[in-house]
Amino acid sequence: MTSIYSYKIYNSTALLPLNWNDLAKENIFLTTDYLIVLEKSSPANMTCNFIGIFNQQKLIGIAVSQFIDLNQLQSFGERDKCLKKYLRNFIFKTFSSHVLVIGNNMLTGQNAFCIIENCNKIEVIKSLKLASIELENHFKKLNKKVHITLFKDFEEDEIQHFEKANFEDFFQFSTQPNMVFKLNENWKTQQDYIDSLSKKYRDQYKRSHKKLDGIVKRKIPFEEIKKYEKQLYNLYFYVAKNAPFNTFFLTENHIEIFKKNLQDKFLIYGYFLDEKLIGFNTIIKNGNALDTYFLGYDEKIQKEKMLYLNMLYDMIGYAIKKQFTSIIFARTALEIKSSVGAKPIKMFGYIKHSNKVLNNYMFKIFPYLEPETIWQERNPFK
Structure with missing residues (x-):
């Protein structure tokens, strides 16, 4: 050839x-x-x-x-x-x-x-x-x-x-399909998205949002990543090793190196309970799309607080606020991503x-x- x-x-x-x-x-x-x-x-x-x-x-x-x-x-x-x-x-x-x-x-x-x-x-x-x-x-x-x-x-x-x-x-x-969330151009606020949901899924949003009581979400700047590096890795590793299949595991410094090189195109949000980091997610600005990246959480708190579902809603809210056209939610957890509006792309x-x-x-x-x-x-x- x-x-x-x-x-x-x-x-x-x-x-x-x-x-x-x-x-x-x-x-x-x-x-x-x-x-x-x-x-x-x-x-x-x-x-x-x-x-x-x-x-x-x-x-x-x-x-x-x-x-x-x-x-x-x-x-x-x-x-x-x-x-x-x-x-x-x-x-x-x-x-x-x-x-x-x-x-x-x-x-x-x-x-x-x-x-x-x-x-x-x-x-x-x-x-x-x-x-x-x-x-x-x-x-x-x-x-x-x-x-x-x-x-x-x-x-x-x-x-x-x-x-x-x-x-x-x-x-x-x-x-497994790539789960892609397409934003409606008429949504200007997260409330517009919530109003577009059927009653069953509006109730799901309200129920999960109430569970966040006591949890503080905030952006983690580059200067603080080193401080939380071990906790971030432990939260990520718990989720990764409990996935159905893995061909690699990230290095402990991966998030720090990512933030240093991509700067404001790479965002990491921490979720804190009583000032303790109990979860995080990362997103990447890729032109008009947001790509979700790796995340982690404390499993006991995730179940009680519906943390993963709330992370999905938070990413949707951010995408609407910044007027992105789509969110690449990737594969895995297909059904819960579908429940917030993502569609499968074969x-x-x-x-x-x-x-x-x-x-x-x-x-x-x-x-x-x-x-x-x-x-x-x-x-x-x-």
């Missing part, structure tokens, strides 16, 4: 072309400011590389890749106790512990690449496939054989480009195992790697 475009792989942001950010202006997660965050504080089991796509000497596309070593994880997640979980963990540890991702495994949505207008997207994807093969060879030389290569999180209208870019040896899959990916026999049976293996989530979609509006 060849492409009309060439590519170059970079292992440091210091080596990126000077006009890299010109292409990343539509997506903060491909800007050098964010890529430096990955470089300085990516999870311990993750190695990041950056890919430039060129038409002769002109930069026409940029992309990110992540090599993930699952052998370095003590736990994939402790919430589910079932046979499928043990089978999934066995498959990963035994046959699939080294994963190469073209895209960002820490985020939901198309954060794999950006391209200039009027270039050939099919040829760009061919170039990314060729780059993935070079990366596989690179890690093989380091005695880290890539078992699984993954292109992740593309919407339905993008599938046709992969089908025309020689991806016959990959298995196309669909995972996401697709492409996966290939290095073992040809296993790859031929990927359609049977994949359901164990990514178990189906059964949930009921809600419609909270009148």
Whole structure:
């Protein structure tokens, strides 16, 4: 396979072309400011590389890749106790512990690449496939054989480009949807949003809001992040390790590094009870959209105070106040996100195992790697 475009792989942001950010202006997660965050504080089991796509000497596309070593994880997640979980963990540890991702495994949505207008997207994807093969060879030389290569999180209208870019040896899959909240342009205040809810969901809002009695929410500035760093990490880690599945855990300094590099585009809000930090959430300003990022909470207080639901309402209130057009709530907790008005956007990916026999049976293996989530979609509006 060849492409009309060439590519170059970079292992440091210091080596990126000077006009890299010109292409990343539509997506903060491909800007050098964010890529430096990955470089300085990516999870311990993750190695990041950056890919430039060129038409002769002109930069026409940029992309990110992540090599993930699952052998370095003590736990994939402790919430589910079932046979499928043990089978999934066995498959990963035994046959699939080294994963190469073209895209960002820490985020939901198309954060794999950006391209200039009027270039050939099919040829760009061919170039990314060729780059993935070079990366596989690179890690093989380091005695880290890539078992699984993954292109992740593309919407339905993008599938046709992969089908025309020689991806016959990959298995196309669909995972949990990306939960996206679209703001009504007529909402000027959070009360406008509340008034648009049906009685059942207005009552849900009022009930959860009353539970916040005694809790103080405030923005945590950069100067205070170090003070709360251990508490923030413990709250995050509790939620992360109790998720159904994890392929990484953040470093303790990740939030501090993120805030230092993204500054006012990265916000962290703390929830305090009797001056003790009992929960937090983070959001990222990404053009006209807000992306939710990692959060954490004390589980006992979260249940009593409906803290997670209140965090969702608070993020909606902020988005309305600042006139964003959408909130990317990502995957997980699908039903509760649906109950506040988020809608599911189906996401697709492409996966290939290095073992040809296993790859031929990927359609049977994949359901164990990514178990189906059964949930009921809600419609909270009148």
